[in-house]
Each structure stands twice: as structure tokens, then as C-alpha cells.
Amino acid sequence: MSASAPQPLVTQGRVSIDNLSVSFSSRGQDILAIQDVNISICPGEFVCLLGPSGCGKSTLLNCVAGFVKPTLGSISVDDEAITGPGPDRGMVFQQHSLYPWKTVLQNIAFGPEVTGRGKGSPKSTAQTFLKMVGLSKYAEYYPHELSGGMQQRVGIARALANYPKLLLMDEPFGALDSQTRLMMQENLLRLWRDLSITVLFVTHDVDEAVFLSDRVLVMGSNPGRIVRDLPVNLSRPRDTDTTVSREFVELRKTCLDLIRLESLKAFHEHN
Ligand SMILES: Nc1ncnc2c1ncn2[C@@H]1O[C@H](COP(=O)(O)OP(=O)(O)OP(=O)(O)O)[C@@H](O)[C@H]1O
Ligand SMILES: [Mg+2]
Structure with missing residues (x-):
């Protein structure tokens, strides 16, 4: 482009x-x-x-x-x-702020579950954004099993999963x-x-x-x-x-x- x-x-x-x-x-x-x-x-x-x-x-x-x-x-x-x-408004912080007791997919799905935003089910919305940040393989991992950069990508996916403006x-x-x-x-x-x-x-x-x-x-x-x-x-x-x-x-x-x-x-x- x-x-x-x-x-x-x-x-x-x-x-x-x-x-x-x-x-x-x-x-x-x-x-x-x-x-x-x-x-x-x-x-x-x-x-x-x-x-x-x-x-x-x-x-x-x-x-x-x-x-x-x-x-x-x-x-x-x-x-x-x-x-x-x-x-x-979606927020991404300097240090990741993921829930340690939830898997990567559950972390991302949490927002759409609470707010009802998203086009499909919270799980499919979470899968869409996890794919966008290139981490589909890590859906069932817990945050501590990921590197700092991967955790930040999950944080971005989580912020985007509510379809913020x-x-x-x-x-x-x-x-x-x-x-x-x-x-x-x-x-x-x-x-x-x-x-x-x-x-x-x-x-x-x-x-x-x-x-x-x-x-x-x-x-x-x-x-x-x-x-x-x-x-x-x-x-x-x-x-x-x-x-x-x-x-x-x-x-x-x-x-x-x-x-x-x-x-x-x-x-x-x-x-
Ligand atoms: N909750 C608070 N109570 C009292 N003072 C605060 C509070 N939050 C920020 N400040 C003060 O406000 C000013 C701006 O802080 P802020 O955290 O917004 O700066 P920053 O530009 O983000 O800095 P950095 O690049 O170090 O993160 C500082 O003087 C700080 O001490
Ligand atoms: Mg600051």
C-alpha cells in the first residue's frame, strides 16, 4: 500500500x-x-x-x-x-495486567462476557483476536508460561476484544x-x-x-x-x-x- x-x-x-x-x-x-x-x-x-x-x-x-x-x-x-x-475505551498498560488464574483465551474472553460486546460468542471473539496477535497456539496457556512480549500481545488482544473505538x-x-x-x-x-x-x-x-x-x-x-x-x-x-x-x-x-x-x-x- x-x-x-x-x-x-x-x-x-x-x-x-x-x-x-x-x-x-x-x-x-x-x-x-x-x-x-x-x-x-x-x-x-x-x-x-x-x-x-x-x-x-x-x-x-x-x-x-x-x-x-x-x-x-x-x-x-x-x-x-x-x-x-x-x-x-480499551487500555493496555506498561506491565501486563492479565489475570494469572485464567488461561490466555479466558483472559481475552472476559471483557466480551461482561460487556456483551463482540460479534459472536465471547470465546469466538477471543479466538479472533488471539489469531490477530499471532498466538492461537497459546490459547490454553497461563500468563506465566508466556514471555513478556507474548503477554503484551495478549494484553492488546484483550483490550481489542471489546471492539473499543x-x-x-x-x-x-x-x-x-x-x-x-x-x-x-x-x-x-x-x-x-x-x-x-x-x-x-x-x-x-x-x-x-x-x-x-x-x-x-x-x-x-x-x-x-x-x-x-x-x-x-x-x-x-x-x-x-x-x-x-x-x-x-x-x-x-x-x-x-x-x-x-x-x-x-x-x-x-x-x-
Ligand atoms: N495518585 C497520585 N497522587 C499524587 N501525585 C501523583 C499521582 N499520580 C501522579 N502524580 C504526580 O503527577 C505527576 C505526573 O505523573 P505521571 O505518572 O502522570 O507522569 P508520567 O509522565 O506518566 O511519568 P513516567 O514517564 O515516569 O511514567 C508526577 O509529579 C507525579 O508525582
Ligand atoms: Mg507514566
């Missing part, structure tokens, strides 16, 4: 984050984790939140997931205000070696294209952000805010050749400079 090949028309998964601020009370002090963030994400877009440690990436993602309540402002998905977690991913490949990570990134891009969903992906890895996204939102810290909204117009599908293209190298440099500046600021403020 070339860059100009028509993409399927995606109509769901529009995200609006308006004037979002989040503060936490900790040790008698109020910490302003996020200040006045405004983000608009189109249906089907792949957006990365990139920023140094502690800048508020997880807090922002958790607000969209409905796990953290904003102190000020609002978030909506397809014009529906977020008031708590819901099956329209929006996939939220918090540094999902952070613990993987670079080869497995690249394979997982390519696999994720294929799933994203096939399923036509919106993805909001958190990372502090510049290469990962540029490789995956349509747009990189660079965050700064103290308080957490968006310092740059950077479009990534690299052609798709992307592979290892993408990472040596002139455009990729230039975007990478822009992001690295911004992150370096923000990381230095954060380091000095914390000392």
Missing part, C-alpha cells in the same frame, strides 16, 4: 480534551500534574504523547480512560462526556528488547489499519513516537502541558527503511531537542 492508497473512512473515536487540569494532594501539598491541556483527535488517528518522566503522560491517559477525574475541564469521545471507565496504550512496549519492540510496533500498525480505530499511545521513546504516529504531542513538565503538536507525514506502511529516511531523522531531531530541554528543566526543578 502506498502513502496515497485510500484509507478506510473512520467515523468513530473522535476525542476532545478541553481545558483539562489535574491536581493531586500529596504530603500536604497540591501538585498540579496537568495544566490547561487542549487536544482534539480525529477518528482513526494515531497520536503519541511523548514526554519526559513525570510530565503527566499517564495522568492524561488515565483521565481519558476514566480512571482519574479531572480537576477542571472535560473530555469527550464522540461527543459523549467521559465520567468513568467504559468498554468503548479508542485504544489507550501506556508505554506498552517499554519492557521489551529492541527487536521484539520493533516487531510489536509493526504488528500494532497492522492491527490499527485493519480495525480502523483511534489510538492514543504514551511513550518517552522518540523513535517509537515518530515511527508510529500521525501526530506527536510533545509534553513538558511542572506543570504537565503540551509544548508542541508535530504532524508526522511519513508514508505508510512503515518499516525499518522508514527509520533511515531524511524526514524521519529530522523529526527525530526536533523531538529529541524538545525532550532534552524539558528533561533538563524537570531535572533542575526536582533537585
Whole structure:
């Protein structure tokens, strides 16, 4: 597929984050984790939140997931205000969070069983997504019998099995070696294209952000805010050749400079 090949028309998964601020009370002090963030994400877009440690990436993602309540402002998905977690938003965490007492298939089937979402039975839905992540042979295994990368793939299948409009991913490949990570990134891009969903992906890895996204939102810290909204117009599908293209190298440099500046600021403020 070339860059100009028509993409399927995606109509769901529009995200609006308006004037979002989040503060936490900790040790008698109020910490302003996020200040006045405004983000608009189109249906089907792949957006990365990139920023140094502690800048508020997880807090922002958790607000969209409905796990953290904003102190000020609002978030909506397809014009529906977020008031708590819901099956329209699938979440993948940095460390896998599978149920250790359930098999791989039972882990994936659990969401559709509870929510009733999915096109067939929960078991057949689980089988479909297990196949998509290339682990059909492991249906009856328990999580501890799989490698870290395989567990993350099960985590992705589990998040997708509810047919979410929006996939939220918090540094999902952070613990993987670079080869497995690249394979997982390519696999994720294929799933994203096939399923036509919106993805909001958190990372502090510049290469990962540029490789995956349509747009990189660079965050700064103290308080957490968006310092740059950077479009990534690299052609798709992307592979290892993408990472040596002139455009990729230039975007990478822009992001690295911004992150370096923000990381230095954060380091000095914390000392
Ligand atoms: N539940 C909480 N209570 C108090 N402070 C919190 C809480 N959660 C986050 N914070 C603070 O909010 C700020 C942002 O934290 P957050 O976890 O969102 O950062 P992050 O960008 O995800 O960092 P990392 O890359 O290390 O995961 C930090 O200063 C952190 O100490
Ligand atoms: Mg985090």
C-alpha cells in the first residue's frame, strides 16, 4: 500500500480534551500534574504523547480512560462526556495486567462476557483476536508460561476484544528488547489499519513516537502541558527503511531537542 492508497473512512473515536487540569494532594501539598491541556483527535488517528518522566503522560491517559477525574475541564469521545471507565475505551498498560488464574483465551474472553460486546460468542471473539496477535497456539496457556512480549500481545488482544473505538496504550512496549519492540510496533500498525480505530499511545521513546504516529504531542513538565503538536507525514506502511529516511531523522531531531530541554528543566526543578 502506498502513502496515497485510500484509507478506510473512520467515523468513530473522535476525542476532545478541553481545558483539562489535574491536581493531586500529596504530603500536604497540591501538585498540579496537568495544566490547561487542549487536544482534539480525529477518528482513526494515531497520536503519541511523548514526554519526559513525570510530565503527566499517564495522568492524561488515565483521565481519558476514566480512571482519574479531572480537576477542571472535560473530555469527550464522540461527543459523549467521559465520567468513568467504559468498554468503548480499551487500555493496555506498561506491565501486563492479565489475570494469572485464567488461561490466555479466558483472559481475552472476559471483557466480551461482561460487556456483551463482540460479534459472536465471547470465546469466538477471543479466538479472533488471539489469531490477530499471532498466538492461537497459546490459547490454553497461563500468563506465566508466556514471555513478556507474548503477554503484551495478549494484553492488546484483550483490550481489542471489546471492539473499543479508542485504544489507550501506556508505554506498552517499554519492557521489551529492541527487536521484539520493533516487531510489536509493526504488528500494532497492522492491527490499527485493519480495525480502523483511534489510538492514543504514551511513550518517552522518540523513535517509537515518530515511527508510529500521525501526530506527536510533545509534553513538558511542572506543570504537565503540551509544548508542541508535530504532524508526522511519513508514508505508510512503515518499516525499518522508514527509520533511515531524511524526514524521519529530522523529526527525530526536533523531538529529541524538545525532550532534552524539558528533561533538563524537570531535572533542575526536582533537585
Ligand atoms: N495518585 C497520585 N497522587 C499524587 N501525585 C501523583 C499521582 N499520580 C501522579 N502524580 C504526580 O503527577 C505527576 C505526573 O505523573 P505521571 O505518572 O502522570 O507522569 P508520567 O509522565 O506518566 O511519568 P513516567 O514517564 O515516569 O511514567 C508526577 O509529579 C507525579 O508525582
Ligand atoms: Mg507514566
